[in-house]
Amino acid sequence: MLTRVNEHPRRAAVRHLVTTDGMTREDVLRFIHLAEHLRGLPRERLRQRLPGRVIATLFYEPSTRTRLSFESAALKLGANVVGAENAIENSSAKKGEALADVFRIVGAYADAIVVRHHEPYTMAEAARLSPVPIINAGAGWGEHPTQALLDLYTISRELGRIDGLRIAVMGDLKYGRTVHSLLNLLRLFPGVRVTLLHLASLGLPEPLAHRLRADGLELTEASDVAAVLPEVDVVYQTRVQRERLERPEELEGAGRFRIGPEELALLPAHARILHPLPRVDELDAAIDEDPRAAYFRQAENGLYMRMAILDDLLGGDAV
Known part of the structure; x- marks a missing residue:
């Protein structure tokens, strides 16, 4: 569901993609159309979509395709990427840091956060706390x-x-x-x-x-x-x-x-x-x-769809 939260000065309306609940047919078709549109753009025009934006990737479970396609998508759109590939071992989670603190802090560094976590109910909490868009990159046995x-x-x-x-x-x-x-x-x-x-x-x-x-x-x-x-x-x-x-x-x-x-x-x-x-x-x-x-x-299509998701949530140039 593309939820909106109006409680942080960084955005008038923060939009998240944390669940398919509440999504409409029109939402799905819009993403498909945008993915196909971005697929056809020259490289130099793609780089102008999200220049200067920072995408944070936090992966608490293993990933190859999802993580790399999101990071590649961000780079192709002109954004920068920061993150933790094995966040459960290579971040302050190892020290016992609460996830609530992570989302607040990383949200101050980045313009969007792509999260994979082993607990299926983490994403709703992330969306509630984060001042920037949260994208669910896989939540336990729950959703993707x-x-x-x-x-x-x-x-x-x-x-x-x-x-x-x-x-x-x-x-x-x-x-x-x-x-x-x-x-x-x-x-x-x-x-x-x-x-x-x-x-x-x-x-x-x-x-x-x-x-x-x-x-x-x-x-x-x-x-x-x-x-x-x-x-x-x-x-x-x-x-x-x-x-x-x-x-x-x-x-x-x-x-x-x-x-x-x-x-x-x-x-x-x-x-x-x-x-x-x-x-x-x-x-x-x-x-x-x-x-x-x-x-x-x-x-391969995952690259273009994830480009579309980042572009849509972060307000890339109009199609």
């Missing part, structure tokens, strides 16, 4: 809004639309924050039908599933991957979040939900496979060169 936006940007670029698509979501739906945010945005697009493929122990949290259905998203459960794949336009594959498992037995049978050459042969020619990455063994490298494998293009 910027990933969901780049996922929809990828679907739109690859298939030309989002409305009315048939989408299979596979893997860890319990702890997979990318899935939670993606489904929350898919409910905004008419006619989308989602099939959930997962181990019984790793299903979508029931409160979320109930709310999505109440909001009109068509969700069905299935267990036979081979029966589902011929009927879909998009497969959204995810890894099991081993670092968040409560019990080792939650992993039993995970091999059923993988995609390799045999599964690829079942997909329609127009379909696309997405994955937020990193992958482990749920996505066979043997299929990487197939045009339906869109996950590397998806990762």
